[in-house]
Amino acid sequence: MPPKDAARPTARGKNPGRNREHNRRVVLDLMRQQGRTGRRELARLCQLTPQSVTNIIDDLIAENLILPAGRRTASGRGQPPLDYEINPDGAFTIGIELAVTRMTAVVVDLADRIRVRTSFEVADMSPAGALPRIEALVAELRAGQPGRLMGIGVVMPGPFEIEGFSGVGPTTLPGWAGIDAAAALTSLLGIPVAVENDANAVAIGETLLGAGRHLSQFGVIYFGTGIGLGTVSSGTLMRGAFGNAGEIGHIVAAPGGRPCPCGQQGCLERYASTHALRERLLASGRSGDLAELDTAHPETDPVLDAWLDEAAAHLAPVVSILENVLDPQTIILAGGLAPDWLDAIIARMRLGTSVARRSDRALPRVIRGQSGTFAAAIGAAALPMHEAVTPRLELSEVAPLDTERMEQPG
Numbered sequence: 001m002p003p004k005d006a007a008r009p010t011a012r013g014k015n016p017g018r019n020r021e022h023n024r025r026v027v028l029d030l031m032r033q034q035g036r037t038g039r040r041e042l043a044r045l046c047q048l049t050p051q052s053v054t055n056i057i058d059d060l061i062a063e064n065l066i067l068p069a070g071r072r073t074a075s076g077r078g079q080p081p082l083d084y085e086i087n088p089d090g091a092f093t094i095g096i097e098l099a100v101t102r103m104t105a106v107v108v109d110l111a112d113r114i115r116v117r118t119s120f121e122v123a124d125m126s127p128a129g130a131l132p133r134i135e136a137l138v139a140e141l142r143a144g145q146p147g148r149l150m151g152i153g154v155v156m157p158g159p160f161e162i163e164g165f166s167g168v169g170p171t172t173l174p175g176w177a178g179i180d181a182a183a184a185l186t187s188l189l190g191i192p193v194a195v196e197n198d199a200n201a202v203a204i205g206e207t208l209l210g211a212g213r214h215l216s217q218f219g220v221i222y223f224g225t226g227i228g229l230g231t232v233s234s235g236t237l238m239r240g241a242f243g244n245a246g247e248i249g250h251i252v253a254a255p256g257g258r259p260c261p262c263g264q265q266g267c268l269e270r271y272a273s274t275h276a277l278r279e280r281l282l283a284s285g286r287s288g289d290l291a292e293l294d295t296a297h298p299e300t301d302p303v304l305d306a307w308l309d310e311a312a313a314h315l316a317p318v319v320s321i322l323e324n325v326l327d328p329q330t331i332i333l334a335g336g337l338a339p340d341w342l343d344a345i346i347a348r349m350r351l352g353t354s355v356a357r358r359s360d361r362a363l364p365r366v367i368r369g370q371s372g373t374f375a376a377a378i379g380a381a382a383l384p385m386h387e388a389v390t391p392r393l394e395l396s397e398v399a400p401l402d403t404e405r406m407e408q409p410g
């Protein structure tokens, strides 16, 4: 049983059936969490009438998204009720991560199993170079899967469309500034494509498939090429007004420190990012290939040892700030570094005082993500899944803004 402050709230269904789409999400979400379940149990857990549940189950069976799973052993009079379970072959999503020189993709089925992982170098990640590769990749992945493709998620480094702030520098993709990536990809692939920055996608990925499964309030600090934060609040991603919430890479962590392409000095990303690590490797005459880290040991490698210390030292105060701002259940550290390396950074962080310093904590203040080096691609695949199956609070349940009283300051 999860600790009491770590429980993820279960959404309720709404009677009558005018909210059929919402109820359907509630049932699918619950079946994905619970595994094998019966009608009566679903009706009780979702607070729906047995008839509503029956209708939804019939629809889901017709769409091949769930399957009858037999009857339980009889325990009393009469025939025991029929159970149902998610049909893993019923549907799948594709997630693609575009990094500066590498494209990574996964196929995730309806039962959250990762069916395909692939990753390859792409020299030209501009739209002209990347779009044909994406088209070919999707055709190949699609051909190998049974079931329906529910959607495609693509992650790329943010921030998006910030004048004079980014769109330049080594941790963003060349040539994408000013392009509506979601519209371009949707028209290219003929299916809705969700585009998100990597940290936000990883936060959704950890919610559906990873360390955030039983959490409703948490932040994910993601080591991509740069560094970013994805925040989940009440089970929902905080995207911000322009989709750039959590752009912590350009928080000044060392005033007067290393110059950053954004124009400031001492940005967090200049210390705690794989780009900063690569710079250190290159400066010491090494290849800068992060694959060599798989066999490296920081205890015997002074360059790596120094980078881990530096990354941890600059991250720790940012973690305390995030805790004070967000009051999360925990902060998850995830990204394109091997699990050992993320553990080493967590172990080296000297966290200061913040609201998170409580004696009754259910989880440590910082934990490692569970989706591994494919975290961003898995997060990308989770975006359309989240869109299709996760219940959400409707606007009608939120008190309307009193616009009459919101006068502009004179």
Ligand SMILES: [Zn+2]
Binding pocket: 249, 250, 260, 261, 262, 263, 264, 267, 269
């Ligand atoms: Zn910067």
